[in-house]
Amino acid sequence: MRLINPGRLVARLLLAALSLSVGPAMAQDASSLLPVTEAYKLSADASQPDVLKLHWDIAQDYYLYRGRMKFTAGDGITLGTAQLPDGDKHHDEYLGDVETYHHGIDARLPYTAAAGATRLQVAVQFQGCHEVDPKICYPPHTEKLDLPLPAAATGGTGPAGFGATFGKLGATGAPGTPLPPEQAFRLEAVATAPDRLLLRWSMPHGYYLYRDKTELSAPGTTGLKLQPAWPAGTHHQDDYQGETVIYYDEVDVPVGIAGDLGGRHQLSVQARFQGCQDGGICYPVMTRTLQVSLPAAQASAATGATGGDTGPAAPHDGLLLALLLALGGGLVLNLMPCVLPVLSIKAVSLLESGESPARARRHALTYTAGVMSSFAVLGVAIVGLRAAGHALGWGAQLQQPLVVAVLACVMFAVGLSMSGVVQFGASLGNTGAGLASRSGPAGDFFTGVLAVVVASPCTAPFMGSALAYAFAAPVAAALAVFLMLGVGLALPFLLVGFVPSLARRLPRPGRWMETLKQVLAFPMYLTAVWLAWVLAHQRGADAIGLLLVAMVLLAMALWWFERSRGGRPASRLLVLLLAVATVVPLYYLAHVPPPSATPVATEGVVAYSPTKLAELRNAGTPVFVDMTADWCVTCKANEHTVLDTDRFHDLLQRTGAVYMKGDWTDVNPTIAAFLQRYHSPGVPLYVVFPKGGGEGKVLPTVLTSGIVEQALTEASR
Structure with a gap:
């Protein structure tokens, strides 16, 4: 970039000033130029507390310099950083790299008024040029504004004193020119059901929204209350608001409508909220009012906002069918890849029991107790959260x-x-992993617990309907379904332990078992690698680094624990210190924020959003919705065998369908609302929406190419 020559700059400005007043030839050339106040008409609006709105009307063939604007406050007024839009960027021969405005410009100037101030006095200086012959620049021009302060303007520092916050933060200087509020905080609203809304705030990088400074209301109605269900945000220590929760990039907020809508088809939603530029200014409280169309209760499919369908209800065939499905699902769960690594532990323990019936029964019973206890705890947690108005999906613990x-x-x-x-x-x-490796009752019990924990990312055939029933059934029936899942998962080991003919078919113990145990260690390592991959998608490279540090410290603690057997107490103290050190990186890992929520574009895949789904449905486009998660092993198996194949992509082209995918790897209330709408206990969930509207069709959790082809062919007719 070429440096500015101060002498040439001063000379040019002097010549520009003289060109308006001296020399007959120059006067003749400049006769067509407008007076500065007509070339750049400035108007001001001080009706909104704590912010002065400025507008310039710029005449044709004239422009203003962005960098030549200055604002000076009068007595009792403290100015923040002016919010100016980006201008046209180019390189000026004398001024270097500049930004200029043509036609018009709107600016916002935040301020704080001292106690007792009644007038807003601000000197506004600006400079511009005429860009066609005669090409001259006006000298810097200053206009002094003297406006009455609005009644609500205040310099208080309490919760309502946002003007003070705005001015003080603005004084520190923002990392970039603040955007106008409409660009910095975009707000959309859509109805996902007759009594539910979804609000979305979208913000550029570096801007954030306060959760606790947001209020929702329905103006013009009586008795209606909007109840937002805020997702987890980022904890933030604010100099003025104290400990608060904020949201970056984008946040979807499901909102329930409490009260009698009385057949209303249109609802006004008013949002009052405040946000800031990271390291820069805080905006005054903003108010937006949106009109939202509500679907009729009996025809909610017309909205298309969440697929537009009420979704399948819980099975009506009764508890007996749900229990049989749960038993079958639990049995098949033993063959799923997420459970097999843990079952290798039990395989070794059963082989070690040899032909002793007593030991085999003990293994089977304590393992079953661990499985059943874990399913009981999971069932109680789901029933309790459901009663409290919350939702917990199958495998949702792996969102943490x-x-x-x-x-x-x-x-x-x-x-x-x-x-x-x-x-x-x-x-x-x-304690810890030692329980799983022991051959005693504690090890068997803990292995059963671990089997249930790692089984939750998998959804075996028959499990989907059983879990859907459990998530909607009465308390006793729901718990019975979860316990029956446990019976199915533990049944193979119960049979081996209590049927002598099966136990006799097991190989006799021998030296080969130690080799087998070491070989079976590698599925454990691969499972740890898979979990690290899931964590990378949730929290990025920083979290993986902390996890690797924790693993190294854990390995050191276990290694020294083995070497220090029978040693001095000081050696055991080092084991304790290493074990405590292992927890430290895990503590910091829990506070790593999620990476940017901006979705990565994938060819042929549309990221799920209620608004986009509604647009596609209104356009008569068939849609295949895939709700998935990185920790869902069944999802990945379906993608590998069906959804990531050329056959599926050819099918999409042939039927004109759109493939829409939602990622539930991390907590996402928008996707949780979709799952709840279709009474799905978790992922995967596949819904095909027909081109002519109407209800979506829910597909089985385990896909085949034939199932998908039939559904999309029917949807495209």
Whole structure:
């Protein structure tokens, strides 16, 4: 970039000033030029508290310099950083890189009025040029504004004193020119049901929204109350608001409508909210009013906002069918890849029991107790959260990065134990991964617990309907379904333990078993790798770095624990210190914020949003909606065998259908609302919407190419 020559700049400005007043030839050339106040007509609006709105009407062939604007406050007024839009960027021969405005410009100037101030006095300086012959620049021009302050303007520092916050933060200087509020905080609203809305705030990078400074109302109605269900945000220590929660990039907020709508088809939604530019200014409280069309209760499919359908209800065939489906689903769950690594632990323990019927029965019973207890706890948690108005989906615990990291460390520790790095003794019999590696009752019980935890990312055939029933059934029936899932998962080991003919078919114990145990350690390591991959998608590279540090410290603790057997107390103290050190990176991992919510574009795939789905349905386009998650093993199996194949992509082209995908790897209330709408206990969920409107068709959780082809062919007719 060429440096500005101060002498040439001063000379040019002097010549520009002289050109308006001296020399007959120059006067003749300049006779067509407008007076500065007509070339740049400035108007001001001080009706809104704490912000002065400025507008310039710029005549044809004239422009203003963005960088030559200055604002000076009068007595009792403190100015913040002016909010100016981006201008046309180009390189000026004398001024270097500049931005200019043509035709018109709107600016916002935040301010704080001192106590007792009644007038808003501001000097506004600007400079512009005429860009066609005669090409001259006006000298800097200053206009002094003297306006009455609005009654609500205040310099208070309480919760309502946002003007003070605005001015003080603005004084620090923003990292970039603040955008106008309409561009910095875009708000949309759509009805997802007759009594439910979805509000979305979209913000450019570096802007954030306050959760606790947002109020929703329905003006013009009586007795209606809007009840937002805010998703988890980022905890933020604010200099003026204190401890608060904020949202970056984009946030979807499901909103319930409480009260009698009385057949209303249109609703006014008013949102009052405040946000800031990161490291820059805070905007005054903004108010937006949106008109939302509500679908009729009996024809909610017409909206298309959430697929527009009421979705399948819980099975009406009764509890007996749900129990049979749960039993079958639990049995098949033993063959799913997410459960097999844990079952390798039980395989070794059963082989070690040899031909002793008593030991085989003990293994089977304590393992079953761990499985049944875990399913009972999971069932109680789901019933309790449902009663409190919340939702917990199948496998939702893996949406928590800390849970994923701890499971990865457990799998890694179990693998080290099976590899022979450490042998846990009685002193560690009630803790951590040692429980899973022991052959006693505690190890069997914990292995059952671990099997249930890692089984939740999988959805076996028959499980979908059973879980859907459980999530909508009365408390006793729901718990019975979850316990029957546990019976199905534990049944193979119960049979081996209590049927002597099956137990006799097991190989006799021998030296080969140690080799088998070491071989079976590698599925544990692969499971830890898979969990790390899930964590990378949830929290990015920083979280993976912290997880690897925790794993190294864990390996050191286990290694030194084995070497220090029978040693001095000081050696055991080092084991304790290393174990405590393992927890430190996990603590920091729990506070790693999620990466940017901006979705990565994938060829042939449309990111799920209620608004986009509504647009496609209104246009008569068939849509295949795929709700998935990185931790969902069944989802990945379906993608590998069906959805990521050339046959599926050819089918989309042939039927004119759109493939829309929603990612539930992390907590996402928008997708949770869609799952709840279709009474789905979790992912995967596949819904095909026909081109002619009407209800969407829910497909089985385990897909085949034939099932998908038939559904899309019917939807495209």
